[in-house]
Amino acid sequence: MTDEHTADRDELALGRIETEVALLMRFGEATRRGTGTTEHRLLDRAAYVILRHLASVGPQNVSALAAKLNLDGSTVTRQVSAMQRxxxxxxxxxxxxxxxxxxxxxxxxxxRMAAVQAARTRLYGDILAAWSPDDRDSLAALLHRLNQALESRSRPR
Structure with a gap:
């Protein structure tokens, strides 16, 4: 395989990845909005992410939370105030x-976080019912790698 062929193949793969991630975000949001169960609507997306993080790492100050979530401190302060209310x-x-x-x-x-998480887990179980356990494991591992790369990229340099 020539270097040119490898570069062309890589460029095609990156274009497919860009398309699939864009579709994933669009379909994910449409699925969230279109799901009729109450559990999915117990928390907005920001509250769910904040609660998942706090449940995982324990109490944090707003600055640490904002840094981890790659958000402005004032944004997190507003979200946290609403969550406190x-x-x-x-x-x-x-x-x-x-x-x-x-x-x-x-x-x-x-x-509430556990109810939303359980509802989402059931939903993905239904969506991926035809997938083999190995394919589900591969998807989970690759999504984790992608999220780690995105998180590393979003940190201030």
């Missing part, structure tokens, strides 16, 4: 900085 998170004094607070999920927040 809804009883999904609690703020407590930051043990490392007496002036700040840390955010942690409430039992109600964790319960």
């Amino acid at each position: 809804d009883g999904l998170i609690a703020r407590t004094p930051d043990p490392t900085d007496g002036r700040g607070t840390v955010i942690s999920p409430t039992p109600a927040g964790l319960q």
Whole structure:
């Protein structure tokens, strides 16, 4: 195989990847909006992502949360304030900085997050029912690699 052939093949693959990721985002959003079950609507997307992260790593201050999610601090502050009003998170004094607070999920927040996660897992189980367990494992591994690469790319350099 020549270097030119390899470059052409790689360019074609990258174009297909771009198309498939664009379609994935569009169909994913359409699926989320079109799903009729209540569980899918218990949390908006931002609250779900924040609660999943906090459940995974534990309490964090807004700055750390914003950095992890690659969002502006003021955006996260607004989202967290709305979540606090809804009883999904609690703020407590930051043990490392007496002036700040840390955010942690409430039992109600964790319960809603678990309901949404279970509903999404069932949905993907239905969508991927015809796929073999090996294909599902491969998809999970490749999506994880893609998300890691996207996360690394989005960090400030």
